Amino acid sequence: MVLSLVSLCAKEVVSDHSSSPRWLGSVPRELYAPLLEAAFSNCRPLAIGDLVQRWPERTLAVGKKRRPGQTPPNRLCVQALLLAVVRGLAERRCALQVLDLSGLQSEDECVEDSMGGWSLTVALCSMVLQAKLAAQKGARKDVERERKRSLENERNRGDSASKRDRGSGGLEVEMGIEAREEEEEEVEEEGKKREGGGEQAVMGVRRRMEMQKRNGAAVEQDGGGSSDCESNPNPVLVHICADLFVNARSWERVRGALTSKGPLSLHCRYLRVEELPAPSVAALLSLLPKQGLLGLDIRYSSLGVSGLALLLPLLAPFPHLRSLKLHYCNLDLHRLVPGQEGALKDMSQGLCGLKGLRELCLTALRLPGHLRLLLSSLSQPLEVLELPYLSLTPADLAYLSCSPHASSLRRLDLSENRLDESSLPSLRRLFSQASLSLSQLSLCGCGLSDGLLGALLPSLSCCRALRSLRLALNPLSLAGLLSLVRTAAGIPSLQLLQYPNALEEYEAGLPPVPSSAQLLDWPLSEEVELRDAILFQLEELVRQSGRARDLMLTSDLFNFTKDLVEVE
Incomplete structure (x- = not known):
């Protein structure tokens, strides 16, 4: 640049x-x-x-x-x-x-x-609380300064009165009794005038001491303690908008910052929660301003069906909520639990209240056969749908391919859902519906063999907006891999292809149809020449198609650039 x-x-x-x-x-x-x-x-x-x-x-x-x-x-x-x-x-x-x-x-x-997100959240909350304490300390100093100023004014006025008293005593000796009486009358009349105007009059030593005692008590009552400073905080000077990361260690500090009334006000745009129970998440949501929250990400929390049924209705008052992510929240419908169907209906009703939702990510929730129940309740079509480790059934895929969401999807993740021949018609129809909008597709670990992937490649080639295609951990031979790269090079919009290692690259002993877990754990062959030869063939296909500069190939699961994927 x-x-x-x-x-x-x-x-x-x-x-x-x-x-x-x-x-x-x-x-x-x-x-x-x-x-x-x-x-x-x-x-x-x-x-x-x-x-x-x-x-x-x-x-x-x-x-x-x-x-x-x-x-x-x-x-x-x-x-x-x-x-x-x-x-x-x-x-x-x-x-x-x-x-x-x-x-x-x-x-x-x-x-x-x-x-990281957790460190930044803690630093932000500490800053908000410290600013509040500094404002309270400054307010107490102002009150104390005003009290000292009042006492100093009283002291100065008292000295002036003493001088007048002494002066009047000297005049009394010189002027006689008649002059003393006239002086006392003048002082008395002057004091009455000042009292009528609301000012503090000074008439003699006893009068001055009484007024100092009364005024000092009033000042001490107004500014002696910190309770008044805390009940009347300074107005908000700076509003801070940020993404918050909350777990059990930062929960108390975040709650203190969100309830703080000081010069800094904290607003949450995207909230990420980890390892918190449903009541704690509900309490946190009650502290957030309703207009600011754009996304909620809950991870590794043992919510279950009942916990989600509790939380989802609480999200309805957030009108701008666009993203909801639930990762590993201990929801497994393979096990029958009493009251489960009622809780599922409550979940569906809760999703129905999210009018602005455009992104839904459900990871490892184990919801076989319940996709229609959840997605059909949404009032608007989704743009992002991630369903990895969801144990999807052919019925789920059939509903998704015919749902209102299919034609509006920009990002779709079906990774680690076992696909077979019964799923092919639904997948073809789904890719056809999403051909004009789909830009990111992930089918990692779906058990796609040469035959299954070959049946899907014509439908994939019609996705003219596709920019990222991820197919790692699928059992493809070298022939199937070459066919994949050839098809990918023919998609003009595609910029990133994450392909699986060919079966020929693994050590001997791999099962004929290995699972994604076996492909992940099985060692690759130590023959570097073999892997280099396969990589050369793939890159040669890309060069021959004229896509060497704008199409990136990688078999790395983690260490590849995501810039092409994230920028929309």
Whole structure:
């Protein structure tokens, strides 16, 4: 990527922090954004702090504009950003009102010195709570300062009154009894006038002491404790929008930050929950603003059918909820449980209330034969449907191919669902319905042999919007693999093909029709020449088709670039 002149200059400016006092006071507001981007790209936390603390715009979005292939921000840079936001609360030149950190966290644990979702969530909640404590401390200082100012004013007025008293006593000796009486009358009349105007009058030592005692007690009652500061918090100065990652360790801190009434207000865009029971998830949902939540991801939580039936109705009040992901939530309908059918109907009714849902991901829920019950209750067609490890039956696939969702699907994942000849008609019809919209398809570990895949390839070749095709862990021979690559090269939109290793590449002893688990665990042959020869044949097919530059082939299950897949 070629950097613009502005980007190159910004990189040079933020590289030397000792020069920041010279340019911070005169830099135009339109250059703050490229300077901040350069500071993040080149890991300059001090420059980030200086820029954010004086941010001239009302809104700052960090994380959404990350380009494909760009690494996530360094941990130190993120910490400098959060610290600068708190310091900017007292900076008059800072105009920041909305801070959007959605997408800032790194989901790739291999990226060094990056901040994951859990760490970022804890840091955000700590920042919100610390800002509240700082505001309360500042309010108490203001009250104490005002109390001292009042006492000082009373003391000054008392000294003036004492001087007048002493002065009047001297005049009494010189002027005689008549002059003393006239002076007392004047002082008394002046005191009455001041009291009538609402001011504090001073008439003699006893009167002054009584007023000081009464005023001191009133000030102490108003500002002596912290309860009034806490019951009247400062107004919200900055609204923070972020993706939150909550588990048992961060639950209490997240709850404290969401209920905090201070200068920083935390709003959740995407909520990811792990290993929390259904009541805790329900309590967390009750704390979230109804307008902000876009997605909910629940993982490794023992919810069961009853837990999902409890949670799904609670999602209906969130009008902008577009994504619902349920991964490994201990839901297995292979086992008959009393009251299960009623809970399933409650789940269906709960999904019916999600009017804006466009993405549904159900992983390892074991719902054979119940796909119609769930999906038919949705009021709008889905764009993303992921159903791995769901034990789908031919009846489920038949419903899906004829459902309103088929023609609107952009991403479909049917991995680890065993497919056979009885599923072929439904799959052909499904691919035909989705041919104009489907851009990502995953059929990993579905038991597709040479014959089954060969019967599906004509339907796949008609998917003219397909950009990513994943077929790892399927038992294909070299002949079937060559046929797959030849078909993939003929799909103009396809950019990524994840193919399985040919059966000829494995060590001897592999079963004739191995499962995906056996293909995953079985060792590959130590003959490097054999694997290189197979790879050469595949790449030669791609070169002959003229797709060597824009079609990526990989057999790696994990370490391949996902930029082509994620960018829509």
